[in-house]
Amino acid sequence: xxxxxxxxxxxxxxxxxxxxxxxxxxxxxxxxxxxxxxxxxxxxxxxxxxxxxxxxxxxxxxxxxxxxxxxxxxxxxxxxxxxxxxxxxxxxxxxxxxxxxxxxxxxxxxxxxxxxxxxxxxxxxxxxxxxxxxxxxxxxxxxxxxxxxxxxxxxxxxxxxxxxxxxxxxxxxxxxxxxxxxxxxxxxxxxxxxxxxxxxxxx
Amino acid sequence: xxxxxxxxxxxxxxxxxxxxxxxxxxxxxxxxxxxxxxxxxxxxxxxxxxxxxxxxxxxxxxxxxxxxxxxxxxxxxxxxxxxxxxxxxxxxxxxxxxxxxxxxxxxxxxxxxxxxxxxxxxxxxxxxxxxxxxxxxxxxxxxxxxxxxxxxxxxxxxxxxxxxxxxxxxxxxxxxxxxxxxxxxxxxxxxxxxxxxxxxxxxxxxxxxxxxxxxxxxxxxxxxxxxxxxxxxxxxxxxxxxxxxxxxxxxxxxxxxxxxxxxxxxxxxxxxxxxxxxxxxxxxxxxxxxxxxxx
Numbered sequence: 001x002x003x004x005x006x007x008x009x010x011x012x013x014x015x016x017x018x019x020x021x022x023x024x025x026x027x028x029x030x031x032x033x034x035x036x037x038x039x040x041x042x043x044x045x046x047x048x049x050x051x052x053x054x055x056x057x058x059x060x061x062x063x064x065x066x067x068x069x070x071x072x073x074x075x076x077x078x079x080x081x082x083x084x085x086x087x088x089x090x091x092x093x094x095x096x097x098x099x100x101x102x103x104x105x106x107x108x109x110x111x112x113x114x115x116x117x118x119x120x121x122x123x124x125x126x127x128x129x130x131x132x133x134x135x136x137x138x139x140x141x142x143x144x145x146x147x148x149x150x151x152x153x154x155x156x157x158x159x160x161x162x163x164x165x166x167x168x169x170x171x172x173x174x175x176x177x178x179x180x181x182x183x184x185x186x187x188x189x190x191x192x193x194x195x196x197x198x199x200x201x202x203x
Numbered sequence: 204x205x206x207x208x209x210x211x212x213x214x215x216x217x218x219x220x221x222x223x224x225x226x227x228x229x230x231x232x233x234x235x236x237x238x239x240x241x242x243x244x245x246x247x248x249x250x251x252x253x254x255x256x257x258x259x260x261x262x263x264x265x266x267x268x269x270x271x272x273x274x275x276x277x278x279x280x281x282x283x284x285x286x287x288x289x290x291x292x293x294x295x296x297x298x299x300x301x302x303x304x305x306x307x308x309x310x311x312x313x314x315x316x317x318x319x320x321x322x323x324x325x326x327x328x329x330x331x332x333x334x335x336x337x338x339x340x341x342x343x344x345x346x347x348x349x350x351x352x353x354x355x356x357x358x359x360x361x362x363x364x365x366x367x368x369x370x371x372x373x374x375x376x377x378x379x380x381x382x383x384x385x386x387x388x389x390x391x392x393x394x395x396x397x398x399x400x401x402x403x404x405x406x407x408x409x410x411x412x413x414x415x416x417x418x419x420x421x422x423x424x425x426x427x428x429x430x431x432x433x434x435x436x437x438x439x440x441x442x443x444x445x446x447x448x449x450x451x452x453x454x455x456x457x458x459x460x461x462x463x464x465x466x467x468x469x470x471x472x473x474x475x476x477x478x479x480x481x482x483x484x485x486x487x488x489x490x491x492x493x494x495x496x497x498x
Binding site for chain 1: 283
């Protein structure tokens with residue numbers, strides 16, 4: 001499924017001006033879009049979920065620190081990949097960050113080539129996540145169009161029951177099963193049972 | 204001059220100049236005024252005082268090195284910030300140069316910023332070195348407010364990490380005074396760090412505030428107050444808090460405040476505090492603005 005995506009945007013949250021300014025300049029110098037924020041709250045107020053990207057996040061900040069923001073994003077179902085940057089990489093912090101799915105945890109000052117590499121990976125990851133989510137949403141929409149009876153038949157099909165078995169289990173005629181089956185295929189926009197099973201298994 | 208003791212210099216018969224205390228008393232008999240002058244050679248006391256000062260300088264130096272050790276991680280964090288910026292600015296410069304038509308204005312701008320950050324990192328290191336360097340120091344004219352700014356900047360990362368809001372109310376009419384700047388800074392750092400310790404256990408919903416206030420008091424002394432709204436000092440501990448080796452901290456030596464007290468006294472000032480358990484603590488010290496400071 002190919003969709004036209006807006007250009008990725010790199011978000012940067014660090015309370016230190018010099019770090020924000022220099023990283024912004026660096027990322028811009030590689031031709032990427034970047035937006036920086038002084039605080040976690042500023043980022044939350046301005047984050048645009050429609051645009052793919054990643055988040056470079058300082059660990060130690062007043063009011064809401066990086067790890068707290070990571071938890072807050074989870075709570076809000078925002079799955080933007082995060083690269084942590086930290087002035088003193090304490091092991092408990094980095095362990096926490098990784099457990100919650102961070103892409104990396106870089107200790108300041110870090111090798112910028114490594115950062116740029118991680119940005120690329122993170123953006124790729126975000127685009128993947130978005131495609132998967134879109135596919136799943138799409139699939140869910142199709143499933144939502146099925147009637148309760150069709151859903152029952154669908155679950156029998158994916159559990160590899162034959163028409164005959166299914167008819168028996170639901171106490172209806174094999175002919176009716178046939179009708180349900182063809183409607184399901186149409187609504188799910190597939191040509192064969194194999195395709196249908198593959199589609200549901202992948203998600 | 205009647206009734207007060209003056210420190211003057213006297214010449215001994217062997218030609219040596221010695222410090223003497225001179226006091227004059229007045230009395231009258233049958234309406235006639237008489238004066239008695241008492242002159243006392245205080246060389247011995249002066250020597251004692253100097254030994255005391257050397258001893259204090261030494262002790263202050265040792266505890267200062269310990270203090271730096273405790274603060275090392277926070278200071279490393281402060282140095283890492285400009286270093287990170289330098290690395291990123293330089294890489295951006297390299298990228299600019301590689302462009303087909305390098306934008307020289309942009310390049311120059313980024314290089315200037317690199318320079319600024321390098322100087323900033325250097326300043327922190329210079330300062331650290333001055334702080335631990337020598338034990339015997341000369342007093343020089345110092346602006347107390349600038350000592351406060353420096354002390355706060357060294358604690359910045361701890362303040363930030365613990366969500367402490369700092370408020371500086373620094374009077375702009377303070378005269379420069381002749382003090383040992385490093386020792387007074389040591390006092391300030393001790394007080395600020397004690398406040399951070401008192402504040403960091405506060406529940407999150409209470410805003411943590413550190414206020415530093417300077418002003419010229421009515422006796423023409425500079426007065427400095429370091430105030431927090433932390434957990435306060437338990438009443439039973441209050442009378443012991445300034446004595447050596449008393450500590451409420453699990454890894455404390457109990458030297459911090461007692462040295463601070465000695466440093467302030469050696470500067471002919473006074474240190475004191477008021478604390479209310481559950482409400483907060485204010486430490487304050489005074490420093491004379493003229494005269495007396497020459498020890």
